Amino acid sequence: MKFLADLHTHTVASGHAYSTVYENAAAAAERGLKIMAITDHGPALPGGAHEYHFWNMRILPKEISGVRILPGVEANIVNAKGELDLDNDSLSQLDVVLVGLHPLCGYEPGSVKENTDVLIRAMSNPNVHILAHPGNPWFPIDPDRIVEAAGRYNVLLEINNSSFVKSRPGGEEMTREVARAAFESGLDIILGSDAHLASLVGGFEQAAKEAAAIGFGADRIVNTDPDRVLKFLRSKRETA
Numbered sequence: 001m002k003f004l005a006d007l008h009t010h011t012v013a014s015g016h017a018y019s020t021v022y023e024n025a026a027a028a029a030e031r032g033l034k035i036m037a038i039t040d041h042g043p044a045l046p047g048g049a050h051e052y053h054f055w056n057m058r059i060l061p062k063e064i065s066g067v068r069i070l071p072g073v074e075a076n077i078v079n080a081k082g083e084l085d086l087d088n089d090s091l092s093q094l095d096v097v098l099v100g101l102h103p104l105c106g107y108e109p110g111s112v113k114e115n116t117d118v119l120i121r122a123m124s125n126p127n128v129h130i131l132a133h134p135g136n137p138w139f140p141i142d143p144d145r146i147v148e149a150a151g152r153y154n155v156l157l158e159i160n161n162s163s164f165v166k167s168r169p170g171g172e173e174m175t176r177e178v179a180r181a182a183f184e185s186g187l188d189i190i191l192g193s194d195a196h197l198a199s200l201v202g203g204f205e206q207a208a209k210e211a212a213a214i215g216f217g218a219d220r221i222v223n224t225d226p227d228r229v230l231k232f233l234r235s236k237r238e239t240a
Contacts, residue, residue: 001212003036006202008132008158008192014040015211019041019198025064034061034226037070037096044076044085044105054090068226072096073131075179080114082121091127096234098158098192100132101125101139115139120149122196124208128153130190133160135175143174143181144236150187154236156183156222162194163180164206176210183214188223 004013009024015021020028021038028036033221038060043047044159051110057071075084084091085106091097099122101107107118123131134146134157150157163175182189191208211221220226222232 001109001208001219001221001224002221003191003202003204003208004031004033004226006033006099006193006195007035007037007070007072007130007190007223007229008039008160009195009201010040010074011038013049013053014196015049016047016080016194019075020093021060021069022191023198024066024201025067025069027198027201028067029065033067033202035068035070035174035229036154039072039074039096039098042073042075042085044078045102046104047195051086054086066136068170072098074098074100076100076102076105076120077118080107080118082118082123084122085109086150088125088127096130097128098130098132099128099223101136103138103227109139112124112140112142116142116145119146123149123155124240126236128155129233130156130192132158132192132211133163133175133194134158134178135160135171135172137171137174141202143177147185148182150182152186154239156190156232157187157188158192159193159207159211160192161204161207164210174230176214179211179214179216183216183220188217188220188222
């Protein structure tokens with residue numbers, strides 16, 4: 001399979017990533033990507049970008065090195081209500097909104113039910129496109145309920161390549177459980193590099209291996225087709 005879009009990348013603005021927009025774009029072009037989203041961490045994460053960073057993303061070029069650039073955010077859940085660290089006006093200005101659970105952002109790990117409930121509340125926000133790394137081992141969840149909610153709210157579930165490398169040791173099996181539940185429910189998925197360094201942009205090797213082992217083909221993985229990626233993003237905006 002060939003992957004032509006990466007909707008989960010970070011720049012120096014995330015505080016713990018190490019490359020610039022232009023460095024990431026150059027790496028994306030070298031990988032043959034057609035689309036790359038810049039999804040820096042929201043302001044609730046220690047060291048994350050200020051909210052003004054996201055407002056000002058409107059100045060980004062539409063294309064760099066032949067790669068279409070989509071402004072976005074990896075937003076943080078800040079409380080048990082599932083509220084995010086950017087308001088809806090700010091989120092609505094961005095092309096790609098990922099949401100995920102991270103420690104030290106306001107919502108701390110709870111029970112399986114509590115973690116699942118808060119993710120579902122966050123996914124119900126019509127501005128949210130993708131649930132990032134749902135297999136986070138610090139926040140155990142109920143895969144079946146997450147998959148049902150993803151289908152209900154038209155949110156893509158991500159298989160996060162970084163989760164199988166270094167970022168979230170111990171979360172591999174939960175990631176597989178979510179992916180298997182999505183496959184069995186007929187949901188399509190998306191792969192994300194979660195790159196915090198330019199050389200990792202478009203790196204889906206381990207996530208692709210896991211997806212293929214479960215049974216996902218190119219027709220079930222959205223970022224194999226740039227047109228399909230853009231169609232999905234438009235469909236969300238039309239209903240937001």
